[in-house]
Amino acid sequence: MRSYFILSYDISDPARWRRVYRIARDYGDALQYSVFLCELGDRDKAMLEGRMRDAISKDDDQVLLIRLRSAEDVSGIVESMGRPIEIVDRKLLIY
Numbered sequence: 001m002r003s004y005f006i007l008s009y010d011i012s013d014p015a016r017w018r019r020v021y022r023i024a025r026d027y028g029d030a031l032q033y034s035v036f037l038c039e040l041g042d043r044d045k046a047m048l049e050g051r052m053r054d055a056i057s058k059d060d061d062q063v064l065l066i067r068l069r070s071a072e073d074v075s076g077i078v079e080s081m082g083r084p085i086e087i088v089d090r091k092l093l094i095y
Contacts, residue, residue: 004068005045007036012060019055020063023048038065 007024011017011034024030027048028038040048045065052063 002039002041002044005038005040006031006066006068007038007048007063008066009034009056009063010061011056013057016056016061020052020061023051023055 005028007028009017009020009024011020021034024036024038027040027044028036031037038044038048049065056063
């Protein structure tokens with residue numbers, strides 16, 4: 001079962017920040033600079049968590065992954081005031 005997640009991070013080192021940003025971009029769509037909306041299945045979530053653990057400093061950095069709801073119910077996932085959020089329908093490609 002796939003679910004929506006908010007991925008947010010606070011990374012203290014610029015080189016690690018760039019690595020974390022690239023990983024987040026592989027799994028979700030940017031809502032803000034360090035906030036992404038991700039649609040993940042169990043396998044995708046495990047892969048994302050593993051890559052993040054390898055990329056961050058466990059003492060200095062923080063990554064939050066917040067489950068919103070299942071992907072079958074997409075109504076009202078993100079509400080925006082001001083400029084609307086544009087959610088792109090995309091699929092993770094594995095080569």
